[in-house]
Amino acid sequence: MAQRSPGQAQPARDKVAHDNERLQQLLDGLKAVRDGDFSTRLPQVGDVLLDEISTVFNGMVDQLSLFTSEVTRVAREVGTDGKLGGQAAIPGVSGTWKDLTESVNAMASNLTAQVRDIAGVATAVANGDLSQKITVQVKGELLELKNTINTMVDQLSSFADEV
Template sequence: MPTPERARRSSKTNGSDRGGEATLDARKLLRALQAVCDGDFSVRLPGDQTGLAGKVADTFNEIVNANQRLARELERAGQIVGKDGKTRHRMSTDRRSGAWGAMEASVNTLIDDLLWPTTEVTRTISAMAKGDLSQTMALQVDGRPLKGEFLRAATIVNTMIEQMSAFTSEVTRVAREVGTEGKLGGQAAVPGASGTWKDLTDSVNSMASNLTGQVRNISEVTIAVANGDLSRKITVDVHGEILQLKEAFNTMVDQLRSFAAEVTRVAREVGTEGKLGGQAIVPGVAGTWKDLTDSVNAMATN
């Protein structure tokens, strides 16, 4: 719909006095076009012209106005979406016909495409933070396969989730086998693990290996003691509370060996060699061991 100014100029042009029609100033138009070409959308042609010159001026000014509004809307969308993080915002212009509408649609589609990876990463990372390792980034958008950096980013995120899932599964398996089922010697295997993932896997395997070595050594010595072999001790390198257990067990074996040796000596002296008055001496003995030692000594004395 023509503006009032353009309608006014049109009525003058359609009048009988065409001889008074204003002449288009080509130099002014050229300067204005050059300014617009340089990105200056503030330039305008004079609005007081009539006839063809007025129509050209009005049309030029409308084109520049439209470009100025488009530039401002692009800047506003960039600020709101890119800097303020309001990802639901889209640009909107008052001209949607032809290339103007196509330009608006293209910019909004670009925003959608650029924001999609962020939205997908947020979704998958949020799921992972909640312990759900089944979520991965889609490699297609609306039936279109991802390409370029979008595909690379999605592949990296999915690989990370897959490695974490494999690591979690393996750690759970080893912990169950060693800690619950008593299957010693289990090791976590995470194919392709590197960096921190490999360090974590190695740490779990080292823990499982150390625990296996400790338990097996304690088991071997315990079985030996139960079978009467008091020459064996726990020798595995341990620390902390396991070290306390090792020291306590080895002390017990020492006391058992000392007690057995003394009882054997007294029994041999009194019962076999006829040496009366022999007494069993077990240094540091206490509790039941002391009671047994005292009983043997009382028997030998009687």
């Protein structure tokens, strides 16, 4: 049996140490993403498999960052700033990311249509036009608001007819 010299085992130990370091970087990056930190990037190291893992990880983090910033922007515009009509623009999404983007955009679009219809009727009433009704499709508490405003318009119209 041939004996190995201590120098022959060193490259194998170096590779194991390097791979362990890369796995630790990946684990640290995954933990950062889990905790909402999208600034972590994995470097390219000249190994085909590890570089592909880095590319996929970095692309995933970029996608999460863009998705998060767009959803936050739309929520702020529509929900806080009162700027209706905002839509998330996330190019190249597919699968669940596309479904989530479409859901956010549908929510913002529906809310925009509902608020604009209600505002249009309120403006018409304020200007003395009692012929306008809220016609937009709504559910839940917005349905209650729609029915209340439409009833109010009917009652004001009846009262105006009596005067």
